[in-house]
Every structure is written in C-alpha cells, then in structure tokens.
Amino acid sequence: MSTFSVIARREMRLAFRNRSVLITGFIFAIWFPVVSAFGIAAGAGEETVVLAGSIAAIILPIGVFMGYVFCADAFLREKRDGTIETLLCTPVSLRGLWEGKAAGVAVPAYLMTLISAAVTAATVSALTDAPVIAEPLLLFHLAAVVPVWVAASAGLIGAAQLALGMRENQILGFVFIFGFIFLIIALQEVAPGGPGLSVMTEAVLAAAGIALVALARFIAGKVTRERVVLTIP
Amino acid sequence: MNAVEVRGLSRSFDGRDILRDVSFTVGHGEIFGYLGPNGAGKTTTVRILLGLLAPGAGEARVLGRDLAVDDDARARVGVLFENNGLSDRMSAAGNLAYYAGLYGVEDPAERIDELLTLVDLADRRNDLVGTFSTGMKRKLGIARAILHRPEVVFLDEPSSGLDPGAQRMVRDLISELSRREEMTVFLNSHHLDEVQRICSSVAILAGGRIRAFDSVAHLTAASGRPVVTVALADPGESARAREEIARLPFVAGCEMNGEGLLCTLSDPGATPDLIAALVGANFRVEEVRRSSRSLEDIYLEHVAPAEGGA
The missing domain is CATH 3.30.70.920 (Lrp/AsnC effector binding domain/regulation of amino acid metabolism (RAM) domain)
Structure with a gap:
C-alpha cells in the first residue's frame, strides 16, 4: 500500500471516530440546509431548475465549511499536540503528508456534504413536489464540482494550518471560509451562465476548483519542515 | 564514518545564539548521552540533525546524510520526542501499523506482535491509546521509534513519566538494542544516573557550547x-x-x-x-x-x- 493510501485511510478512520466533529458536521449539514430549504421552496416557485440552482448555491459553501471542520482535527490537532514533528521525521515528504491528509479529510467532508444535499433536496421536493434531485446539472454539481471544492478547501486550509501559528490559524480559518463563499458568489456572478445552474457556470466553478486544488498543492510544496516545527506551540 | 557527525554547528533565533560552534561525533553502535540544562540547545541540535531545522553554520550528518533532503536516509533513523507521536483515538496495534505503513516495514503484523510483547503491552494491543497511562504511552512510543529497525535512534527523555520498574525496562531495552542490533542510540536526558549507567560517551552542552565531550569512563575517572x-x-x-x-x-x-x-x-x-x-x-x-x-x-x-x- 502506498504511503498516500496509508495516510488517507488513517485520517478517514480518525474522522469517522471523532464524535465532536461528526456532531458539528451533522448539525450543520442538516439544520442549516433544512431551514434554507423552506426559504428555497417559498421563494423559488416550482421550476425544478431554479430550485436545483438554489440547492447547488447552498451546498457548495457547506462543502467548503465541512472541509474546514474536518481539517481542524487532521492538521491542527497534530500540530498542537506535537505529533506532526514525529511524522516529519518519517521518510514521507511534507507534500506527501499533506496530500494524504487532505485526501483523508476531503472524503468524510464530501460524504457529509452529500448527506446535506440529500436532506435539502428531499425537503425541497417534499415542499414543492418538484423532482429536484433528478436535475442533471445538480447531479453534475454534486458529483464533480462539490468534491473539487471540498478538496480545495481541505487542501488550502490544511496547508495554511501546517504553515501558520495557532493564533494566525484561529483568525485565518474564518477568513478562508468567508473568502471561499465570496469567491463562489463572485464566480457565479461573472460566469456567462450567471447565478443558478447552467453548463457554463458549472464549468467555471469546476475549473476554478481545480485551480484552487493546484494552488493548494503549490503552497503545500513551499511549506518547509522548519516552518512547521517553529510554529508548533 | 560515524553514525552522527556534527561540525561547527551554529544556529540563532531572533538574534539570540542558541548553538555556537558545536562539534561532536557518535560512533556506530554507541549509546551517546547529550546532556544540558533546559534551553541549552539540545532540542535544536537534534532538530537540525533530523533535518527539521536548517543549520545557521556548520553541518550535521546522520549516517553521512543530510536528513533534510534525504527521504531514504530518514527511513534508517528512528525518533522519540516528548510527544510520543501516537493518536489517542487509535489502538496500540493500529498506531504501530500506521507507522509500519509509512516506513514500509515488511511483515508488519509479526514485528508489531514482537514489539508489543517486548514493551509488555501485548494484552492491550486493541485498546485505544487514549486509555493508556503516561508510562504505557511512553513504552509504546519507544516501540514505535524502533519499529522499522533504525540504525540510529534519537530518544528524548525516554524514561520520563515511567515508574522505577519501567525505567529499568527502558534502560535494559536501550542497552539490548545497542548490543544485539548494533543500533546507535542518541539519548537526550536529564536522568544523569541513567546516562551514566548505559551511555558509553556523553557531550555536555551549556550556553550553546559543548563544555565536555568524552567517554563516560574517562570523564568520571579524570577527576x-x-x-x-x-x-x-x-x-x-x-x-x-x-x-x-x-x-x-x-x-x-x-x-x-x-x-x-x-x-x-x-x-x-x-x-x-x-x-x-x-x-x-x-x-x-x-x-x-x-x-x-x-x-x-x-x-x-x-x-x-x-x-x-x-
């Protein structure tokens, strides 16, 4: 088994065993979308594509937030307790560690986001009788755009948590979340398809997500062992 | 070639000199004690040797390699810091299996069984490490550090938090590893009695400089x-x-x-x-x-x- 798989599987296992993170994730994944679903159902009429677009607009920031929630356990906890120093002495490169951890964080974060999407879609469908989950662009959004953005969120936040001190991380966590949300809204506005579900908007979002993953990988490659060690509290 | 070579090593942080022209060597199979008060620069030296920090001047080599850039050489070195490098939410065997995967240990199940027996934790192999006492975590940390049969192992206060019986077990284990597997042991410790009993040579670091570097026998005899x-x-x-x-x-x-x-x-x-x-x-x-x-x-x-x- 490759070291990437070893690290990713371990992070997934730990994420699924972390009760506090799972509870936080579940509350946010279910409470927020269900409340939003009532607003969507009331404001969007019964056009399926409009309803699906509203769901897509909510689910993407939730995916980003899930990436942040699960990152805290994988990257920040190991830095706080010093375990990262031992891991840096293994034959795995720092980028290799980051890749495994980011992937291991992204999978449960994505699954939690899918649960959120399913709950939201089911609630909206129940309230409007519109078969939103059968909307092809929403399925594409959930299957392609959301995982890329979850991975970008986990990767960027993870790289920042490796490179920054504890205090900076507390501040920058929220900056990242709001930065992502702002970026999503801005991309939807400037995309040729405009806000809502369209092929062009989804293509722009997918491309931007891939660019963010590449940016995260580039940043992780620039972080040095020394930087990580000197920011251990 | 020595197992560990430090020549003219200097390093400062924020304009404060932590290490000043530090030089010493550790031979293969030796148990070396690195002594000094808190803040003397011991941890900085070890971090530079392990490639975690860059030297300001001079060089630090383990097995003739610079661990900062040589991933393969890091596979030949083991380390135990104050933190044991273990996850509380994984079992004892699970933690060792994780590191076995990172180091590419062959036949990991057999090696894990062997080590858990060695550190007297075989009957707790499936228990979460979070339920372990400080001493049990330390023993598991030592097992983790030597899991991949390193040629050189860095141990930072290995017997801290252990009861006298477990301290003796750790001492015996270190001596046994050095003798049987010809493992070089770099021991950071404040337990001077422990160092005197098991180390063949020591260096005393204070104020960022090496104040003494010799065999224990020679230092204690030259009185x-x-x-x-x-x-x-x-x-x-x-x-x-x-x-x-x-x-x-x-x-x-x-x-x-x-x-x-x-x-x-x-x-x-x-x-x-x-x-x-x-x-x-x-x-x-x-x-x-x-x-x-x-x-x-x-x-x-x-x-x-x-x-x-x-």
Missing part, C-alpha cells in the same frame, strides 16, 4: 585528586580517625558522611599509605573503596559556570 571512602569496623571511632587522617601529609581533606570517612588524597598512589597509617594507629578498617566522581558532579561542574555567564 584530579582521587577520593577514597574508608569504613571502620567501629563507626564510633570515626571522629578520632578523622583527626588522625587529617594530619597525614598526603591527605588534602577528610570528611565524615553516612558511609564512613571521605578522604581526598593529594597523591594518587597514597591509598596503601592511608591504610597503613590507620592500621598503625590501631583502627580496625572494615572497607576502603576508591570513589570516582559521578556524572552529576561533572555535569554541575561544567554547567554551573556556563549558566552563570555564558
């Missing part, structure tokens, strides 16, 4: 004036014997302690003369023992002046 402990058959006669001894020309000083009379000789070869003088004065001598200085004496001798004005 200048020899000290001899004399025990009389009748301890009640000690005060009178002390007066007698103090008059002898080859005795620089004599004090009473719990073991008898502690005599500092000005002539290294005068022990037989001391015995003859006591017998001649009709004292019944029970035991005469040549004392060497402890590592603690030497440590304090080097560290105290450095702490005062390094």
